[in-house]
Amino acid sequence: xxxxxxxxxxxxxxxxxxxxxxxxxxxxxxxxxxxxxxxxxxxxxxxxxxxxxxxxxxxxxxxxxxxxxxxxxxxxxxxxxxxxxxxxxxxxxxxxxxxxxxxxxxxxxxxxxxxxxxxxxxxxxxxxxxxxxxxxxxxxxxxxxxxxxxxxxxxxxxxxxxxxxxxxxxxxxxxxxxxxxxxxxxxxxxxxxxxxxxxxxxxxxxxxxxxxxxxxxxxxxxxxxxxxxxxxxxxxxxxxxxxxxxxxxxxxxxxxxxxxxxxxxxxxxxxxxxxxxxxxxxxxxxxxxxxxxxxxxxxxxxxxxxxxxxxxxxxxxxxxxxxxxxxxxxxxxxxxxxxxxxxxxxxxxxxxxxxxxxxxxxxxxxxxxxxxxxxxxxxxxxxxxxxxxxxxxxxxxxxxxxxxxxxxxxxxxxxxxxxxxxxxxxxxxxxxxxxxxxxx
Numbered sequence: 001x002x003x004x005x006x007x008x009x010x011x012x013x014x015x016x017x018x019x020x021x022x023x024x025x026x027x028x029x030x031x032x033x034x035x036x037x038x039x040x041x042x043x044x045x046x047x048x049x050x051x052x053x054x055x056x057x058x059x060x061x062x063x064x065x066x067x068x069x070x071x072x073x074x075x076x077x078x079x080x081x082x083x084x085x086x087x088x089x090x091x092x093x094x095x096x097x098x099x100x101x102x103x104x105x106x107x108x109x110x111x112x113x114x115x116x117x118x119x120x121x122x123x124x125x126x127x128x129x130x131x132x133x134x135x136x137x138x139x140x141x142x143x144x145x146x147x148x149x150x151x152x153x154x155x156x157x158x159x160x161x162x163x164x165x166x167x168x169x170x171x172x173x174x175x176x177x178x179x180x181x182x183x184x185x186x187x188x189x190x191x192x193x194x195x196x197x198x199x200x201x202x203x204x205x206x207x208x209x210x211x212x213x214x215x216x217x218x219x220x221x222x223x224x225x226x227x228x229x230x231x232x233x234x235x236x237x238x239x240x241x242x243x244x245x246x247x248x249x250x251x252x253x254x255x256x257x258x259x260x261x262x263x264x265x266x267x268x269x270x271x272x273x274x275x276x277x278x279x280x281x282x283x284x285x286x287x288x289x290x291x292x293x294x295x296x297x298x299x300x301x302x303x304x305x306x307x308x309x310x311x312x313x314x315x316x317x318x319x320x321x322x323x324x325x326x327x328x329x330x331x332x333x334x335x336x337x338x339x340x341x342x343x344x345x346x347x348x349x350x351x352x353x354x355x356x357x358x359x360x361x362x363x364x365x366x367x368x369x370x371x372x373x374x375x376x377x378x379x380x381x382x383x384x385x386x387x388x389x390x391x392x393x394x395x396x397x398x399x400x401x402x403x404x405x406x407x408x409x410x411x412x413x414x415x416x417x418x419x420x421x422x423x424x425x426x427x428x429x430x431x432x433x434x435x436x437x438x439x440x
Contacts (some may be wrong), residue, residue, distance in 0.1 A: 086424025116144025257342025
């Protein structure tokens with residue numbers, strides 16, 4: 001690596017012209033990333049960090065995977081851009097690869113530029129398909145920062161952006177911080193489904209186009225649903241003629257140890273629970289070139305055989321993004337990357353994080369699957385009171401000082417390495433977490 005600290009200073013100087021998302025601009029001093037490889041990134045001063053954030057939980061295949069970089073370069077030499085109205089071989093191959101991952105219940109892919117507009121278009125499809133308007137989604141959720149997607153979002157980011165119509169929210173299951181006074185996982189599932197039924201009936205089933213769920217809510221806390229919950233939601237959607245959309249933007253393409261989270265959860269559900277529409281982005285090509293989309297079931301796709309779908313994007317199915325998808329999914333398949341994520345979660349992260357919780361009283365709850373985990377941090381385990389922001393800031397500083405780039409949200413530390421993470425890297429990260437918690 002030929003690194004010049006002056007380039008890092010220049011990057012910070014030029015960054016003053018950049019308007020950052022979700023931030024008050026005046027006090028920002030962002031970390032400068034100069035490069036990355038695999039599960040590691042580094043700055044211009046040569047400091048290396050284990051990337052256990054996967055950036056925004058999207059670099060599932062890691063940084064600079066040679067197969068994905070080569071696929072983008074090859075496509076750039078052939079055709080850098082093409083309008084979505086034309087057929088394109090690379091786009092067709094990308095759609096084919098994605099449908100192979102999703103399974104035979106789906107036959108079309110609508111490509112977008114990311115996860116937010118994937119959810120926008122899934123909502124649009126559901127409304128047109130049903131002739132209804134309303135969308136139900138959970139309070140503990142994030143679906144993107146565009147018109148309908150941010151209003152479908154449940155967290156604080158929705159409130160200053162509530163300009164879209166036809167949205168209502170409900171509480172999903174979360175046994176550790178139950179809204180339903182549950183005393184067991186089974187009670188939490190039963191009561192959450194009863195609550196959802198009551199919301200559907202109260203809102204008017206004839207007005208509801210879709211239920212939009214993150215299969216496993218990510219930014220909200222890696223909330224793995226209790227066994228039977230997805231089955232129950234599917235049954236309610238069928239009963240009332242509502243389209244079921246699974247948002248797999250963060251959970252999809254290896255993150256949970258399966259191609260999709262709903263597939264990873266099939267065993268606990270007693271069978272595969274399939275939605276009508278699946279939204280995706282992030283891990284489909286690890287963000288090497290922006291891409292997302294909607295995976296569509298035949299019954300909904302056929303609605304638009306004769307009726308025009310009133311939606312489109314200039315860069316839908318952009319060739320460079322499609323090449324990155326083909327390169328990423330082929331490499332993930334041939335190199336056993338999804339299987340690695342499942343094994344690492346089961347053999348290393350699950351017991352390793354449980355051991356950390358046994359040692360450090362601040363860790364109130366450990367939950368996750370594959371390489372998708374969260375530590376719920378509390379002032380004491382009896383009250384389960386979330387730790388203040390100052391503690392999270394101190395913890396982040398301790399982790400960075402020891403060479404680990406963390407992902408933190410609210411009172412939680414999310415443990416979300418790339419799917420390619422090695423056993424040695426996990427062992428090193430667990431030791432760093434242990435040291436950082438000890439500083440508190």
